[in-house]
Amino acid sequence: MNYKTESYVDLVQSRCQTNPCVSGLAEHLRCGSGTASTIVTLDYPQSGHPAPTPLTIAEADLTKLISTTSTIYGRILLVENIRPHLISLLGEILDVDPVFFAGHVTTDFKDFEKAPPPPSLALFPSQLAERGYLHLHYQQVLDLGSPDPFRSSSYSLKSDSNVPRNVRRLPRLSGRQLALARACCSVLVKKIKGSWICLVLVDPAVKTVIETLRSGDRRAYPSVLLHGGFEDFVQSASPTSFTSVTSDRSWDKKSILSSLIHYFRNQPPGFVTSEPSILSFGYYPIRIVLAEWILYTNLMSRYFKYYEYTLHDIENRLHDSDIIDLQRWRRRSMQSQHKLILLSEFVDYWLPQEADKQPWNLTLKDIKHVLSQLEHYNRSLEHMIPVATSMVQLLDSRRSMLEATNVSRLTFIALVFVPLSWVASLFSMSENYSPGHKNFWVYFATALPVLFVVLLLSAVQWSQVAGKLKDTAALLSQQVRRLNADVVLV
Structure with a gap:
């Protein structure tokens, strides 16, 4: 690829012809400039310092920084909240395939008739793996606080970032409003002038x-990570050395960027400074994402418990919206399994090149563990949805029966008043039968027997009467045939 004769935006636009999955990236690059991105570098000098020092740089210094690589083995370039202009700049400097940026920017599962699918769905897992594009798609559990402000709000929300991610509001739990936010961490390794550069893109x-809103206005709600984020996967310090390492182990776990800077102070398994592998760079991001998936599976377990209670209390809690939520959870479960399968295929593809395979065998077991949890909940969903649907149908049938009972009561009231009103209209033709005159008693003498006859006729089981009439007719026909036979014999 040659970016000197054309801009990166033009290249992305031309690639839409051969790879429609990059159409979302082309649309994103046409957006505004966005807010400033955070860029942090971790250099591995040839002098061999054990722990790299993070350095925050400005976007204007990025081109000069990447060109000066003669004194280092390589550099980890961490970019948080990447904006469209920075995508074009990095694409030109590092000669990056647009499919990589498309896999990070386009994560929406839009309707197929409206937009082409993202690379994670359009390409085979083997294609993504052999190109060395590691895209870690996962879900973050958000706590939006009290559910009161969300009583009339939409189910679909967005994150406030340069690459807006989908945020889905969940049913309230114990007076709390939770939500699921999509997120992505992407890793790419490039060789430049005898050195390596690892580009890591993370969401803020x-x-x-x-x-x-429907009017076009925007409404903002504050959010935090539920329980402060994921569990630390590094072995904790012993009690004797706790005080000495406390300051080193404190970092902002709410930020993936801060977490990666913290973990990359130590070399990941299989990391060789002169020529590290893509899996060694992906070790810490993968472990962080797997920890986020554990939170996600625990949230699924909690909501299944919520829906079980709903089924037990069908009269007061089960609604049509619960059926819709169960359908959404089933769709999320299928998409989540697909994301983890892509990750598993990526690790399997690059694992033979690793000298130390034990950490990755354990990682694959952890991926399979999360997959088994998702498969278990997916099967539970398959069993729960028809049960909940039947419960709603039974509840609707019960409501229909109650409404039919009310209609029969109204019919009975009509049976009472219709004869009375008919007789009243009949006697209204003469003043002698109006109230206060001498012949008013005739109204009661006529209306009450008519009312009695109407009520008596309404109480008659006409189906039984029709059956008895049929039996009587059959009996009479038999007797007639017998009489005719006797006459013939005589």
């Missing part, structure tokens, strides 16, 4: 979620 912490 979701501190605000946005709702777009």
Whole structure:
């Protein structure tokens, strides 16, 4: 690829002809400039310092920084909240395939008739693996606080970032409003002038979620990660050395960027400074994402418990919206399994090149563990949805029966008043039968027997009467045939 004769935006636009999955990236690059991105570098000098020092740089210095690689083995370039202009700049400098940026930017599962699928769905897992594009798609559990402001809000929300991620509002739990936010961490390794550069793209912490109203206005809600984020997967310090390492182990777990800077202070398994592998760079991001998936599976377990209670209390809690939520959970479960399968295929593809395979065998077991949990909940969903649907149908039938009972009561009232009103209209033709005159008693003498006859006729089981008439007719016909036979014999 040659970016000197054309801009990166033009290249992305031309690639839409051969790879429609990059259409979302082309649309994203046409957006505004966005807010400033955070760029942090971790250099591995040839002098051999054990722990790299993070350095925050400005976007204007990025081109000069990447060109000066003669004194280092390589550099990890961490970019948080990447904006469209920075995508074009990095694409030109590092000669990056647009499919890589498309896999990070386009994560929406839009309707197929409206937009082409993202690379994670359009390409085979083997294609993504052999190209060395590691895209870690996962879900973050957000706590939006009290559910009161969300009583009339939309189910679909967005994150407030340069790459807006989908945020889905969940049913309230114990007076709390939870939500699921999509997120992505992407890793790419490039060789430049005898050195390596590892580009890592991460999403910012979701501190605000946005709702777009029908009028076009936007409404913002504050959000935080539920329980402060994921569990630390590094072995904790012993009690004797706890005080000495406390300051080193404190970092902002709400930020993936801060977490990666913290973990990359130590070399990941299989990391060779002169020529590290893509799996060694992906070790810490993969472990962080798997920890987020564990939170997600625990949230699924909690909501299944919620829906079980709903089925037990069908009269007061089960609604049509619960059926819709169960359908959404089933769709999420299928999409989540697909994301983890892509990750498993990526690790399997690059694992033979690793000298130390034990950490990755354990990682694959952890991936299979999360997959088994998702498969278990997916099967539970398959069994729960028809049960919940039947419960709703039974509840609707019961309501229909109650409404039919009310209609029969109204019919009975009509049976009472219709004869009375008919007789009243009959006697209204003469003043002698109006109230206060001498012949008014005739109204009661006529109306009451008529009312009695109407009520008596309404209480008659006409189906039984029809059956008895049929039996009587059959009996009479038999007797007639017998009489005719006797006459013939005589």
